[in-house]
Amino acid sequence: MRRQPIPARIRWGVDVMDVQPGDQLLEVGCGPGAAAELVCSRLETGKLFAIDRSESGVDRTKRRCASYVEAGRLTVRQIDLATLRVPVKRLHKAFAFNVNLFWVRGAGDEVALLHEKLLPGGRLFLFYEATRPEGTRQIIDGATEALTAGGFRVSVVQSAQPAVVAVVGQRVTAQV
Template sequence: MPERVRWAVDQLPLRPGRRVLEVGCGSGAAAGLVCARTGGGHVLALDRSATAVTRTVERNLGAVRAGVLTVRQVALAELSVPAASFDVAFAVDVNLFWTTPAAAELSVLRQALAPGGTLLVAYGPGPRPGRQADVLRRVRAAVDAHGFVAPLVLVEDRGSGVLAGAPAGGEPAAPPAAPPVRRR
């Protein structure tokens, strides 16, 4: 289990009954951890890669059979779900959030998250701090630009990321500001 995956899952407000969306499920490690913490909830894990989807299903076959985990091969920009379908959405090491404007993807996430829901875009701690700061700045700017509120930049020994909320009913987007940083 990669430490950055365990760290990312530890940042999420998980409890029984939560509806969770994982973007870029890869090997299925995070999906398994999240399923264990959301008894009675549901997890939708997605990835563009057929290989990743197969690995996630194989690794978490019990959760899939129990109806706790659904795994789909789809790009986030093409995901269609009813509005407010999820309480939490997260991605670990999904580069499109900093290598592209991620406009379509963040629009999908904003629509898919319930008011007051949580978004986490996480990465490992990174070997080059200067690069890590640039990645987190880009992700925070993209999240800000799509109306997520109170984005918090997390920088810790085990991982880093941007944690933000979906606006509560009718709440206006927060204006961009200097990124708050939480370090441990």
């Protein structure tokens, strides 16, 4: 089976994340494993923990990234974010590509869990490619609302492609 190329939106997103060799990361919704492959290629001592609710997504990621799984840089599990137990104490970054959970419904529990698992200053990157450019505003507003309510400081990064956007939440500690 021939490996599918990594889409431009995923290359752009991984560049935006500025993955460092020692980063501890979580991918929510790993799907076919394209982002996992690119992220793991940038890791040396760091690790990626990738999850997906779909058994087929987990299987595709494991097959595509078998060398990274074998090397210990990638762990892939079939699990829902709501029941996540991350095998590292704290994460530098968490990310998701086109995971609608964060903007279509209340995701308070999931956002709170990610806030807890990220190191202070850690970032949550939510990447979206809207099927219609006018849908981009709805995605940005919904994701921003969810992350702000969960204690993140939010910024938005727009790609050169009009419908591709990153909503970035930075974990901040509570003001005393």
